[in-house]
Amino acid sequence: MEIEPVAFFRSPFATKFGIPKQSGLADTLRGTIEFVPKYRNADALRGMEDFDYLWLVWEFSANKHEATSPVVRPPRLGGNTKMGVFATRSPFRPNRLGLSSVRIDRIDYDAADGPLIHVLGADLMNGTPIYDIKPYVTYADSHPDARSGFVDTTATRRLHVVFPDHLAKEFTAEELASLEKVLALDPRPQYHDNPTKVYGMEFANRDVRFRVDGDRLEVVEIK
Structure with missing residues (x-):
């Protein structure tokens, strides 16, 4: 299967340094989804205004080296403990694909290069390729009582x-x-x-x- 970007992300971050490790951690952080010309069609977004959140499937485009190791060192565990790559959300993955849930702020159908989707809380760098966009639906995507592995025992540290x-x-x-x-x-x-x-x-x-x-x-x- 060959895939191509449907959009690119616009963000205050020009490099990957400083980007939140997960979406939603900086919930007021603004970003914009800008479609490539082929997909700049308002019909492709019909009904989106009735949802609050989106799933973005995107590329860790700043990680150019091939990830072949079966284990990684999650930052949440201090960068020293090894975990299986498929048991983490590490950016160093076999296919460099990321998955993020972002909140819809507004949709601008009238922009010159629109439609544009303005979102909050994303963890994407400026220029990140987006390969697919799907609505977040609570009945299928929300599991509030689910276990979260090592995340449950390591609180997010804030300075x-x-x-x-x-x-x-x-x-x-x-x-x-x-x-x-x-x-x-x-x-x-x-x-x-x-x-x-x-x-x-x-x-x-x-x-x-x-x-x-x-x-x-x-x-x-x-x-």
Whole structure:
């Protein structure tokens, strides 16, 4: 089977560094699904406005090397514990396919290059190819009492973000709210723990520089 993108994702993230590890963790983070010309047809979206969430099937396009190992090291487990690749959501997979649930914010049928689907909470980099879009339906997709393996025993760690006022002014209120949620998730590789190191993360066409000391993340510069 040969597959081709039906759309590409537009996101504040120009690189994969800093992107939330799962969809929904930064639930105010905005993104846009932009269809390729072949699929820019409003009829293909008919009825979508009656759903709240979508499933996106997409490509880990920034991971170019071939993934052949049967085990990976999930960041949630500190990057040191090995788990089976098919028991994780690691981006290093045999076919580099990702699956994300995103909330529909609005659908713009009148845009010049539309229709465009504006969504919230995605974990995709700018330019990510999307291969399919399906509606999320609760009767089939929601299993609130299901076990979630190692995820059940390892809580999502969130940092206290210190964002000086003079640097916060570089962003709109909406951008700032989303950026603070992203930073609180700790964008660093899990095995990094150097309180003096300054990290850089591209967000909304800016380079956000920060340090992390324990549970405190401080933004030190915006370029």
